[in-house]
Amino acid sequence: MIVTGVDKVKFVDYTKSNDFYLFEVGKYKCGPGYSYGPIVRTRTIFHYVLSGKGHLVIGDKRFDIHEHQGFLIPARVKAYYEADTEEPWEYAWIHVDGPRTLELFASAGITLENPIYNPVSDSSMVYECIAEIFRNSDRECFCYAKVYEFFDYLIATSENQVKNDVDPRLAYVKSAISFIRLKYSEPIGVEEIAAACGLNRSYLTRLFKHATGYTPQAYLASYRIKKASELLLETSETINSIAFLVGYSDSFTFSKAFKRYRNESPSDYRKKLGKG
Missing domain, CATH: 1.10.10.60 (Homeodomain-like)
Incomplete structure (x- = not known):
């Protein structure tokens, strides 16, 4: 584990699943106006906002995001995000990639065009899955199962869930x-x-x-x-x-x-x- 101030992150390299790969999980409490980017990431990353607010910019679109929402930054896309100056956000993140990653996010209605996760019911389990992966990052099998649970909760609670496309294998x-x-x-x-x-x-x-x-x-x-x-x-x-x-x-x-x-x-x- 690497800790820098209030930044906590764990790195793994789990690539056995045929659906997704897991590389990193972490949590960060930002200072006022903290920003990141513009940057083009090599892997897809999802942030879940625990408290506070901020905004994301992808292309020429700005998205304002607050507590309990989340945002996706697909791989190979230029993005910039910034914490609010008065109520800076604290977020958890998960770096995932692999064959079906974007498809699974799309089942929750989370895409490049609409990168915001907006839950319509309790989304605490989305964060808890990320936290469990962080706490058990040395246990590859357990982490794979938790990523699957993460996607299942994400899809089940999303306002933009694509009901007809939800993979029954998740259930x-x-x-x-x-x-x-x-x-x-x-x-x-x-x-x-x-x-x-x-x-x-x-x-x-x-x-x-x-x-x-x-x-x-x-x-x-x-x-x-x-x-x-x-x-x-x-x-x-x-x-x-x-x-x-x-x-x-x-x-x-x-x-x-x-x-x-x-x-x-x-x-x-x-x-x-x-x-x-």
Whole structure:
């Protein structure tokens, strides 16, 4: 992580998905009149405004933007943006690119001609997805799934949603992720996840891997290790107890899986953090 004043950013290079690539997430609290550009970016970037206001200029068009709105800067397009002098904005951003990135933004009605995201309902989950990617930037599988959720929330809440063009795969992937997050502590597998989504196992696996670069089983394992890591850090539960709490039938299988993802045992991870 690089921190400069109130600027926080994390860089990654995740390009396994067939739909989108992820390169960077960050957050910035601007000073009065802070500006950026004119600049032509090599990758698409989306900003979500947390507070304050400012404006974006693309070509000869100016767009005034305020809290809870967002704006897109497509790759290879000259753009300039500036914070308000009295109420400067604070925003989070995500650098994405890849085969279907512009198509997915277009499903939310966000295009070069109309680069503004204007939500008609609670858009807090759009920011939360970016924040989760920032907090878990070292976990590639988790980040892919979160980018898919990001697009799903963006489309669902956008005033300019193109209803007929919304890809149904977004809903399937979101359903699979939601089921995993709800049931990860139980002895579930791909069959149960697929049944919950109303799909057969092979189709869900193909769909999920196309979208995220990983299988549903890999995401389930990754999510279990994430929750286990939190329990190791935040509680005094035994290793054996944590294994059961995150869906493993025994501590040996859990420890083996944990070491595969974290490159250290659960007990070593806890000791390293001063919790042992």
